[in-house]
Amino acid sequence: MDLRQLRYFLAIAEEGGISPAARRLHMAQPPLSQQLRQLEEELGVRLAERGNRAIRLTDAGEILKNRAEQILAMADSARREIQDYKAGLTGTLVLGAVSSSGLPDAHINAFHERYPDVLFELHEGNTFQILDYLKGGRIELGIVRTPFNSTHLDCRYAEPEPMMAAFAGEDPFPGREQVSVADLRGRRLILYRRFEQLVRETCGEAGFAPLVCCTSDDARTAINWARAGYGIGIVPHSALARESGLSGKPIAHGRLRTQMVLIRLKGRYLSTAARRFFELAEPTFRHL
CATH class of the missing domain: 1.10.10.10 (Winged helix-like DNA-binding domain superfamily/Winged helix DNA-binding domain)
Known part of the structure; x- marks a missing residue:
């Protein structure tokens, strides 16, 4: 074989x-x-x-x-590593990222400015798919969201960010800079499935069951449904930041927060480009 x-x-x-x-x-x-x-x-x-x-x-x-998918991905990775070794800091940086990562971001832009000859190959998915891609050798680095099991991973964390109540049209929370979980009672909610259980738990702690009109596997889908007026989308701040036609207010609850995390697998060889990308992660990502 x-x-x-x-x-x-x-x-x-x-x-x-x-x-x-x-x-x-x-x-x-x-x-x-x-x-x-x-x-x-x-x-x-x-x-x-x-x-x-x-x-x-x-x-x-x-x-x-x-197994063939994993073996061939590792073979392709090995070929890129040898090519990088021969050519210096050129070649392709293979990243995995969740859809709500908002790439390209400041770190990508700074890296590209310093190393303009490095190309990017991006594989998107949810956090657990990105973890599988990383373990299978399909990607060198991943950008995911907490929470996840960080065993066997080197991690660099971005600043914590709040979950946002995103809405189109008239402000459902006039006069407030932020909203409480209790303010979501009776509202039609659109949930990013990654955080569905967390939202249900925090609403339950506030004494009510959330009125969920839609759940999805992609934060961008939740945003699109909110933009169409189906309800209030509960999404990470960074996923909402670049969207037009939507407003949002942070939800004031300590558990309704998330962080972007840059990850690599401990002990695995990284190409020169991937190693530099990981080393230059600050100030966007920090080791905690």
Whole structure:
């Protein structure tokens, strides 16, 4: 089993068939089918069930697909590391970031000004997806939100920021610079699922169940629903800061706060670009 076979197998798995995979790989179907058979013979298991027009991965095929993604990501990372070593501080910095990170930010801009020849490759997802990308070697550094398990991670923390009550149109809280959790009673709320449980708990502590009209996996979606007038979006301050057509007021509650965190996996080699990016994190991110 070699990297070429893994790339062939992953293309078949992702495309759902030999024909579309062959087109993607710019090769004929028979040799691709032969590669799949050879891989199955070597491993001693059937990896895919063939149909007339499509294939379906077996349980063994699903296991290999997951491992192949990790192996190929690490191989690509190793190739970039060697290229960086040869070329100096150029190449590509591979980052993962939550959608509410607000990139590019001041740190990205300062890094780009100092190292203009470094390119960026960005993978987006929620905090737990970014952690998986980091552990699997798909990315070198991640930008995520608290809370999360920081075991085996080096972390640099941004300043804590409040959760905001975001709204369109007329101010539902006139004359106030900030709102309390009690002020959310009876309001139609739009929640970013990352913080749904926390919002429900703090509302419960205030003696009421929140009226949730929408939950989503992306802070930008929560913001869009609030902008459309469906209710009040509960989102991090930095996610709201760059949005037009919306106003917001901080929610005065010690638990309804979050932090952006720059993370790397302890003990893993970093390319020169990633290492400089992590080292130059201050003042945006600080080691606590």
